[in-house]
Every structure is written in structure tokens, then in C-alpha cells.
Amino acid sequence: MTKYILFLLVFLYTSCNLTQKKAAEVIISMENRGLIADSGMVVSAHPEASKIGVAILRKGGNAVDASIAVSFALAVCYPSAGNIGGGGFAVVRMSSGEISTLDYREKAPKSASRDMFLDSKGNVINDLSVYSYKASGVPGSVDGIITLYEKYGSLPFSELIQPAINLALKGFKITKNQAEDFNSLQIEFQKSNPDGCAFLKSSAWQEGDLLIQEDLAKTLERIRDFGRAGFYEGETAKMIENEMLRKNGLISIDDLKKYKSLWRKPIQGNYKGYKIISMAPPSSGGIALLQLLNSVENQDFGSFHSSQHIHLFAEAERRVYADRASYLGDSDFFPVPISQLIDKKYNTERMKTFNLDKATSSKEIKEGEISMHESEETTHFSIVDKWKNAVSITTTLNLSYGSRIVVKGAGFLLNNEMDDFSIKPGYPNAYGLIGGEANAIEPYKRMLSSMTPTIVLKNDSLFFVVGSPGGSTIITSVFQVITNVTDFQMTALQAVEASRFHHQWLPDEIFYEKNGLDSLVIIGLTKKGHFLKQRAPIGRVEAILVLPNGKLEGAADPRGDDNAQGF
Ligand code: GLY
Numbered sequence: 001m002t003k004y005i006l007f008l009l010v011f012l013y014t015s016c017n018l019t020q021k022k023a024a025e026v027i028i029s030m031e032n033r034g035l036i037a038d039s040g041m042v043v044s045a046h047p048e049a050s051k052i053g054v055a056i057l058r059k060g061g062n063a064v065d066a067s068i069a070v071s072f073a074l075a076v077c078y079p080s081a082g083n084i085g086g087g088g089f090a091v092v093r094m095s096s097g098e099i100s101t102l103d104y105r106e107k108a109p110k111s112a113s114r115d116m117f118l119d120s121k122g123n124v125i126n127d128l129s130v131y132s133y134k135a136s137g138v139p140g141s142v143d144g145i146i147t148l149y150e151k152y153g154s155l156p157f158s159e160l161i162q163p164a165i166n167l168a169l170k171g172f173k174i175t176k177n178q179a180e181d182f183n184s185l186q187i188e189f190q191k192s193n194p195d196g197c198a199f200l201k202s203s204a205w206q207e208g209d210l211l212i213q214e215d216l217a218k219t220l221e222r223i224r225d226f227g228r229a230g231f232y233e234g235e236t237a238k239m240i241e242n243e244m245l246r247k248n249g250l251i252s253i254d255d256l257k258k259y260k261s262l263w264r265k266p267i268q269g270n271y272k273g274y275k276i277i278s279m280a281p282p283s284s285g286g287i288a289l290l291q292l293l294n295s296v297e298n299q300d301f302g303s304f305h306s307s308q309h310i311h312l313f314a315e316a317e318r319r320v321y322a323d324r325a326s327y328l329g330d331s332d333f334f335p336v337p338i339s340q341l342i343d344k345k346y347n348t349e350r351m352k353t354f355n356l357d358k359a360t361s362s363k364e365i366k367e368g369e370i371s372m373h374e375s376e377e378t379t380h381f382s383i384v385d386k387w388k389n390a391v392s393i394t395t396t397l398n399l400s401y402g403s404r405i406v407v408k409g410a411g412f413l414l415n416n417e418m419d420d421f422s423i424k425p426g427y428p429n430a431y432g433l434i435g436g437e438a439n440a441i442e443p444y445k446r447m448l449s450s451m452t453p454t455i456v457l458k459n460d461s462l463f464f465v466v467g468s469p470g471g472s473t474i475i476t477s478v479f480q481v482i483t484n485v486t487d488f489q490m491t492a493l494q495a496v497e498a499s500r501f502h503h504q505w506l507p508d509e510i511f512y513e514k515n516g517l518d519s520l521v522i523i524g525l526t527k528k529g530h531f532l533k534q535r536a537p538i539g540r541v542e543a544i545l546v547l548p549n550g551k552l553e554g555a556a557d558p559r560g561d562d563n564a565q566g567f
Helices: 002-015 020-031 047-058 063-077 141-152 157-170 176-184 186-192 214-226 234-246 253-258 285-296 307-327 344-353 473-486 492-497 519-527
Strands: 035-037 041-044 087-093 099-104 262-264 267-271 274-278 379-384 390-396 454-458 461-467 510-513 532-535 542-546 552-556 563-566
Touching: 035 563, 041 047, 041 063, 041 542, 041 552, 047 063, 047 157, 047 379, 047 563, 063 087, 063 141, 063 157, 063 214, 063 379, 063 390, 087 141, 087 274, 087 454, 099 141, 099 274, 141 157, 157 214, 176 186, 214 234, 234 253, 267 285, 274 285, 285 307, 285 344, 285 454, 285 473, 307 344, 307 473, 307 519, 379 461, 379 542, 390 454, 390 461, 454 473, 461 473, 473 492, 492 542, 492 552, 519 532
Parallel strands: 510 532
Antiparallel strands: 035 552, 041 379, 041 563, 087 099, 087 390, 099 262, 267 274, 274 454, 379 390, 454 461, 461 542, 542 552, 552 563
């Protein structure tokens, strides 16, 4: 029987395309690893996007070329978070050692104002910052993708975007999860798009139905033919403006024309001999990740998922998220004390009140002394090419399907990223995160993000490429998966599959995945004074580990339709 199964697996492996699932079956049965590849790897949230990315690598494209093809493909086949109407961050490390981090986060439109989501009494107007025309920031994705291409692209741009155009025109078979998503959102899509959109259907969606997006294909063709101007000017810009004019939206043609992505100074630091490279503000991700790693570096973790391990991590997270609420925002508008926050001594000092036996109440935790829900949709992908160039990109519309408004005639969804600003001091956003002055709304300002696209080096060589969606849980997901590999010696697949937990200062609770923790550990944590709450899956991590023999291990998160492909 065992021989028969092995034969079947080998047969599947050799006779079909190298998809993650099939290859993983072969590999896991022997090594408990993800997909192993020699020359290139793409791990993304959707099999169609991973397939397109790997085809670009096979053609001789580099990791950035593949990232461009994957970005556009995800906008078609993973509309809940893949996008051209949102924004993101890219962390790139070329095999030469050159490191670049690109910020293509959305910006507040010029006519945005601090209290735009409050009524005359200063109360937050229900849903205005999430499901309305005012919820959208000026999209950055198209400018970001083109800026990446201009710096590192090697194949013709048209060859990188064409697979996404074909996918939109010919359609692709939706997954079971997508069919369920579309069915559950029919009323919302109808309400937001009274003239119709591609996600509306008179009968129920079924797994395997074709999703064809002709308007989106035309927009992608305009981007192919006119570059930036195909989105930020001309027909597409006019369609966005028309959409805004229908219901008092704020994004103007001038806002679109002025949008520019920015190369930021990477956030870098060391953790137990590994070098961590991640994203600077307006993402909080890089700073918070380094703060967390610094906070636990000299502490004893105990065994994996013991109450000692979870208590230590939760206490570090409590302190770091308190800092995030006060000090993090768009550094072009607010003086974020970056070097002080990621300083090892500062974080060691913050952990001085850590008690091995007792939870600290979040009421007792304030930001450190420095001189001076809901579905969490975002998507991450990791790519490594045959030269060991690496790209780590996280991109988002904010919540699942963003504002749910599809630009009429242009076929793409608008983000609802304005909710990532602190719309009122101390008022929690959709992820329960609070903020203040540092992240208050101002015209042209970028809203604070938690996206944490990260690259880890070992002995100055590429070691791990990682990132996740998940709103406020992005940072803690990346933190745990990195330490699963560096401290608990897990394979990439084990590190990604392992259950996760999360603390974000407020609310004062440790969230954990269903059946994710041992009941004795839960009792132990409760005895220390923690409050615990079970919740839906936390994060969806896509990771690539470089093995000592130079091969790549791709690990796609089993929490979704995620998929690794390599060759
Ligand atoms: N919209 C989620 C984030 O940027 O953190």
C-alpha cells in the first residue's frame, strides 16, 4: 500500500505541472518541507498568480519582473486584496547585495481633512471611513509597480502585464473560497454598484465558475500601452473622477496626477546574528518587527507554544503596540523616532517591567519615554529567482474587496484605506488599532500601515523571504514565523503552518487560532492574568527559505488557496 501511494505521488509529481500541492505531497511525506525548487520560486495567495510569476522566471525574467506580473495577476484573480486600486510596499534585495524598499501606499486626497469622518458633535459616522466614496485613498499600486519596473525590470513591460490581461479577458475558474465570498457579498456589491459589476450574478456562484472581467482587461491594456498615464491620466482617471462625483468622493484628477511612490530608507537590524530588512513608515511593520525581536532576544522562550513562550511574546507585543499607537505615522508629516524605537537598549528597558509569572495590565502600559476585525484582507507574495534576487511585496485594498466600489467602466475595486488613519484620537479602526496625532488625517498624508514585507539574511546571504496579510496581526504573524525558523528550527512549511496568536495592547487579550493552543497552556496563561480569546485564522504567510544546499523551500499558507510554484 505504502509503495502504491509513493508510486502515485511520484507519478503525479512527474506527469503534471509542478504545482505546490502535488509537489508538497511528495516532499512532505519525506521531509515535512514545502515545495523544493532549484531555480526559482513564487509563493502567492492564488495558484493563477503563482503560475504566471513562475512562467516569467522560466523565461529568464528576474524576481522583480515576476513580481510585476504577479501584482497585475493578483488584481485579476484575487480581487479581495490583489489590486490596482490600492497600494503596497516592496522590499527588494538583489544578489549584488543592493537593498531597496518602495512605498506605494495610498495617500489622503488633497481635500481630506482631520475630522472628515466625524459628525458635527464630533462622533464617528458609522461606516463612512470603510464603505463610502470617502473611504478611498489615492491609489499607489500602478505607480509602485511601474517604479519597480523602471529600476529593476529586464523583460519588456508588455510581456509582464499581458498574462493578467489574458486572465481578465478569458476568465479563470474561481476557487471554493471565492465562490463563498462572492455569494456572501452579493447584497453589498449590488448596493455599492447599482449599475452592476463582474462579481454580481443572478444565480449562486459555484467553485469552478469563470470570472471574466472585460472592463478590468481594458484598464490593464491602457496601463500596458500608456504606462502611468494609462491609469493616473486620460480615460481611467476620468472614470475614477466620475465615480467620485457620483457620491461626494474626494479623489480628483489632480490628486491622481500628483501620486508618486517613494523609495524609503529600509528598516534594518540584527537578531541573533540574522539581519532583518523590512519596511519603514508609513508602515509600522518594520519598526514593530524589530522592536519585538529586540524585546525577546535575550529572553528564554521555553518550549514552542508553552505558556512561557506565549506569555513572553504577548508581553513584548503589548508594549510594542502601545508605542505604535503614539509614535507611528507617515514620517513625512510626523517626526517618527525610528532609531530610538528600534534601539536594542530602549526595548530591553521596556521589558524591565516584564514579570515571568504575571501578565501586565494594558492599563499600566503606556508608550515608552522617547525624547520628543472584520476580515483582514491584504495579500503578500514572496519571490526568489535563480540569481537569488528576492522580492517581498505586501499589497492591499484594506478590508476584503476594499470599499466594494468598482470604478464604473474601469472594472477595478477602490480601497478603503482612509480607515487606517486615526479618524478620531483613541477610536479603534477596523482592526481595533487606536492612534493619535502621529496618524491623524492630513491632505496628501499616507495612512499608517502594519504591512511587514521582510527579507532575512544569514551570514550576509539570502535566508528567508516572508510577509503576510492580516491587518494588525501582520506584524505578529511575521514575528512568529521568523522566530519559528530562527529559534525553533522549523522548516518553512512547519513555521507557516504552525498556529498563531496575537496581542496588540488594546484590547487587552491574547487572540489565538481555533484549537491552536493546548488547554493546559491556556490555563497557565489565564493563571498569569492573561485574557484569551479564540478567533478566526491569523495571517496568511507566504515564505521562501533558502536551504543550506542553495535550494529553495516555498511555503504557502494552508489557511487559504495560497500556492507555491517553482522549478
Ligand atoms: N490596511 C492594512 C494595513 O495596511 O495595515
